Amino acid sequence: MAAGGYAGVREGVGTIAGNRKVGIKDVARVAQVANSTVSHVLNGTASISPEVRARVLDAATELGYLAERKVKATISALRTVLLAVNDDALPENETNLFSWTVLNALSRDCERRGVRLAPFAAAGNLSAEQVLAAASEVSADGVIIVNDDNRDLLNGIRAGGIPAVLINGEDQGMQVDSVTPGxxxxxxxxxxxxxxxxxxxxxxxxxxxxxxxxxxxxxxxxxxxxxxxxxxxxxxxxxxxxxxxxxxxxxxxxxxxxxxxxxxxxxxxxxxxxxxxxxxxxxxxxxxxxxxxxxxxxxxxxxxxxxxxxxxxxxxPLEQMGPAALNLLEQRILSADSDRAAHRLELGCSIIERSSVANLP
Missing domain, CATH: 3.40.50.2300 (Response regulator)
Incomplete structure (x- = not known):
């Protein structure tokens, strides 16, 4: 159970008779909140305290309700995501517009979903030990790594057991989910x-x-x-x-x-x-x-x-990479399947025709 979760959730699961479909009322009863509070948490329609949100998400997860509705983009099983980057990826400048645009779109999507994005910037190359320690410190549900597809880093994070997605890189061992342009x-x-x-x-x-x-x-x-x-x-x-x-x-x-x-x-x-x-x-x-x-x-x-x-x-599609990574991370968490194969998502690109290219006879 996630940190800050409600201890009565598992006990509540056993009280649902038979195999009937779980509903919002069941989640509200187990989390000990109003039906409207469950709706607000799952649909992001009102500001809810972190403690209450955690209880509702724990109840919805344990009862299987969240998995049933995971296809709806308005629901987020994520609370805190660690963003692991090299420190040169963060500032906005002439040479960094690629990473800055990706990260800006990721930040906006986290805000929309009510997900806390905790940045961790390393001077030089990232290491698995650094990333795992930082994720533990902020109680992260998962990790998003940007630009760094070092094999030792990805293998170490995979071994650490925390869900992770790589943006703008490829895991050649196909152990970690990734989002990259085609x-x-x-x-x-x-x-x-x-x-x-x-x-x-x-x-x-x-x-x-x-x-x-x-x-x-x-x-x-x-x-x-x-x-x-x-x-x-x-x-x-x-x-x-x-x-x-x-x-x-x-x-x-x-x-x-x-x-x-x-x-x-x-x-x-x-x-x-x-x-x-x-x-x-x-x-x-x-x-x-x-x-x-x-x-x-x-x-x-x-x-x-x-x-x-x-x-x-x-x-x-720079502004689509961050949201796509969040979706992959959420799917990984909701599946709760340690044998789930790594997914590599390639996004289509297109040509912008401007005047720096001329036709030859």
């Missing part, structure tokens, strides 16, 4: 779109990031294979990170090593940040975007429509 398919879609605009030699600028970033490289190469184009015309340039300065460095490096663009007519960058930097690098080198070189990004952050020229990019 990176590989979206990258193939974007590259095929560039090819359909006449581009035949496309440079992919990326970095040695998480598995999700590797999927974007896979999709880039998939598009060349599907179009019957040689991978020799799909060069890959790996840089030191995803910040715009690395995009600028990539252009300087390519131009210096090849004496020009060497036939490349388009860039497909693994993030919008790299694309922003690449545009600056091209302009500094006296090249025009898109007249000389087209540029395509990936993420769909708001800044993309403000740069010059406005950036064509892959739109990731």
């Amino acid at each position: 990176n590989r398919f979206a990258a193939q879609l974007a590259t095929s779109w560039l090819i359909s605009h006449g581009h035949r030699k496309i440079l992919h600028i990326t970095w040695a990031g998480r598995t999700t970033i590797h999927r974007r490289l896979d999709g880039f190469q998939d598009a060349f294979r599907a179009s019957g184009l040689p991978l020799s015309d799909a060069p890959v340039l790996r840089v030191g990170g995803y910040e715009p300065r690395f995009g600028e460095e990539a252009i300087r490096q390519w131009l210096a090593e090849h004496g020009g663009m060497d036939g490349v007519t388009a860039l497909f960058c693994a993030s919008d940040n790299l694309a922003f930097g690449a545009i600056r690098g091209l302009v500094a080198a006296g090249l025009k975007v898109p007249d000389d070189v087209s540029v395509m990004g990936f993420d769909g952050v708001a800044l993309g429509e403000l740069v010059m020229p406005p950036l064509s990019t892959v739109k990731v």
